[in-house]
Amino acid sequence: MKDDEISKLVQSHSRALASGDATAFTSIFDQKNAALVRDQARVFANLRKMPLAEKSYQVLRRQGRAQDSFGRGVKFTQDVAFVHRFAGIDLRPVSEWYRWTIEKASANAPLVVTKVQGAPPTISGEVSKTMYFPGPWDIWPDIVVAKAGASLVLARPQDAALARRVAPTVSAAAASDLAFWEKNGDPDAAVPSGFVVALVEGKAQLGKLFRTAKANEAGVSIPMPRWGIGNDTVKIGGTRVVMDTASEFFRNEQGIMEISEHELAHSLVAGLDSAQFALFGRANWITEGFAEYVAGRNRPINGNRRVSEGRAYVAGQLAMPFDGKLPTNALWDFKQMTSVNYLMGHLAMRFIAQKYGERKLVEGVVAAYRAPGDDSEAALFQVLGVTRADFERQWAGYVRAQLA
Template identity: 35%
Template sequence: MSYSTPPGGPGSAGPYGAPAQQQGWYAPPPPPPPPGNSGEGKGLKRAVIGLLVLAVVAVFAVGGFGLYIAVGGGSLPGAQGGGDEEQQILSSDEISTLLNGRTSALKSGDEDEFLEPFVGSAKDEQRKIFKNLRKLPFAESKYMVLKQTGDGSDEYGSDVKLTLDVAFVHQIKGVDVRPVSEWYRWTVEKEAQSAEPRISEVGGSPGAAALANAVYYPAPWDLYDDMYVKRQAHTITISARKNAADAERFAPIVEDSAKKDLELWGANTSSVSNTPESFLVVLEPDRKIYTKLYNNDGSDLGWDAGESVAMPAFNAGYSGDEDQLEYGGARIKMDTSTSRFTTSAWRAGVGDISRHEIAHALIQPQDPGAYGNDEETSIRAWVVEGFAEYVSHRFDRTQGEARVRGDLAGQDFDGQLPGQDFEAKYDSVGTNYALSYLAMRYIAEKGGERAFFQFAVDHYRQPTNLDQQLQKAVGMNEDAFEAAWAQYVRSNTR
């Protein structure tokens, strides 16, 4: 794949399931650092903190309306102050009521109350979203202001309009270990002081500091007119209602994959905290809809069949460079028009991709997101993808070995571990996947499976300590490990 290293390293998981010669990973493009910020050494932390300095404001909100604080003092960009003669038509209390009213109505299931301030096409869209959201088991769900543009005042006392960037803060029971968020933009209008405020437009937020691809919009509840939800012990499988028959057919395999991954993880990581208990999986056969999910710009790698989208925790406070941004969980999406779902061997294909993507989501909360994209400081791509491949192939070693042979056939192997960009080295992404798998399999065979899992967890938590982590797992530093692994590759691919 075009292995675009996500901020904080490739811990965001990635696309999966390309043809045999090009099987890559699947993460959305990483949020770029804010303008004027090099992003060096800070990775996801700097990128998302550029976005979350606004979100932190909402953490300290009163009644759902943010206390606006900008770095360096003053108001947020776009918050326009009114003159002494202007009348306050739309007040902060009314904005607070808009937010809190939607929060309480969603929790209670009062559709009429939820829809009351929306008008026009926005009302029709929110009716659909409300019904979809009510099908999911939320431990937490609320609307909070991230940013307000316009101050709700007018010197003539009528016709005010402003925009609110609103976070839908939510935590799905069992799936998320911390609350995460999706960003919307509401257009709020009020005709006169005596009128009620109305929400006339709702869409995805453009994002703060140009981070348009970090708002995790649209979610399936935004895209599907009628969202089909299959809840099982370890998975929540989602599709459009029109695709429910296929989703119903694939869901038991997705569930079995989650059960296997969780049992393997539990047997080897009993003391690891913040482990998801279940996983949200969206199954979508329309490529345009698949690429748009959680990625509003619709950019398409072109060959991926699945993606585990890392979701930063909403309430990761920012007060200085020593803070670490944590993840709340992940959202898995899979393109069911690809060969893993359509050939006669679809059961094996669905199991393979499901175990791989669920493995990414399983370990994701261990990533603090505080490390940069530099090769020496970020989570190594070969650890990220090698871990997911190992977990998947652990339950079908024959399939794994066949794929490795195919991906390494005819390759000019130079004895070096894959770098952070899976397209910059060797002839295919699949080659880098195969070599990453063999690196992690070598650790498991030499150090034991417990050492393998501990190595993966330790490296996610602190990728700057790779040498010490390899010493602990297999008794070698990075140079010695690479040399031994290269010989292992050659001996296993002759």
């Protein structure tokens, strides 16, 4: 078997999707496996509903014996990228990685795909066990696409009514976040004008869309690296926002607005990420604090859902007492402290906005994103022109005053 056989197989699959030829699309799969063919026919139908400006399959890496000098049958796995870009939403094409099991019965037999699963990451230690797999098109029987201004809300058929109800709120959240950026952000920076939001029900589903991981959040913005190499300054091509409709945020309209503004704020600045390897990563209090600030900037802190926890923290009633220090990534999730750490990040951003102004706040956050992850705090403090020690001292006083 030669490399060009694989290339031709993948190219024909791309052409079939682009031209809308369902028969050609499913023809590469094992026709004796009715369930596999049926699943892939559904993937095809779902993908045809997606407003994609670009879509193709590209060859990645291969494992196993892909050729036999004696002309015997071979079986191997081939990783394939589904490269795609949502029109008007993704800054660059992104990719979802599949692992195909391929068999070739004899030297002259065609290649047949006998199994489709998600490909694992190339770097060990990644949180997700798969590379942006599964998409909703892979696992949902059908996809409802609700327009939300320049954004999209994707849902399963049983959530169609909910998707239509949520869409105006997602649209309003996007408009609010983009207005904040337009007023305070760098006009030349690469930011999206719309977002992809998918609705799921429960933590198990939340951890199994565009990733395979354990989920503890109510919502997540998943950054996806752009496809291809080169000296493009944009490293993150787009994001996928997934929200859990079983979470407390979906009990009322204000909660849906809050979680939408929060997750879309993450997505708004994701394209500014340097995406450089970091041991500890960007400081969570900056990342989460910024998203919380953008979502709650027009409401008094007394109305924040986390404020009673914050008061208990300052009063020394939680697992760890408030010591006037910013939360660290290492202890971010320590003993149910996550929620209060979100509040501390939020209060850090409120303090910055009050003392230095919102433009300086955005400039500092952007500097933190553009710096290598471990240098994010130093980059922010440099923009503010303050030492970490001085900042923490002033911020701790502010926190105590706010939560008195």
